[in-house]
Amino acid sequence: MKKSAIAGVCVLGLLVIAGAYQGSAATSDPLTLAEYHKLKAGSSQKLLFTYASTCQQDSEKVADDYPVTWTCYGADGSSSAVFFYSEGVLFSKAQTGLT
Secondary structure, X not given: OOHHHXXXXXXXXXXXXXXXXXXXXOOOOOOOHHHHHHOOOOOEHHHHHHHOOOEEEOOOOOOOOOOEEEEEEOOOOOOEEEEEEEOOEEEXXXXXXXX
């Protein structure tokens, strides 16, 4: 899959996720803005889960090279970050409202 196609799918997924989420998330271990900034391109999915337990997988893993998205929520339940992984490695992320 070409990088431009992956990026397009990710942007579209982010828009769908942002528009569809209207509830509140569990706040057992919410993601903070400082933790969000610690996750860099090339980070593993395992590192993500050391920072937050409020993450939900938004897409099923179709194949090893197919992107997987995770949404993690902040303490207020309405702030969130979306992480895009391919082959278990972070390649893109976006956040809104994290503190």
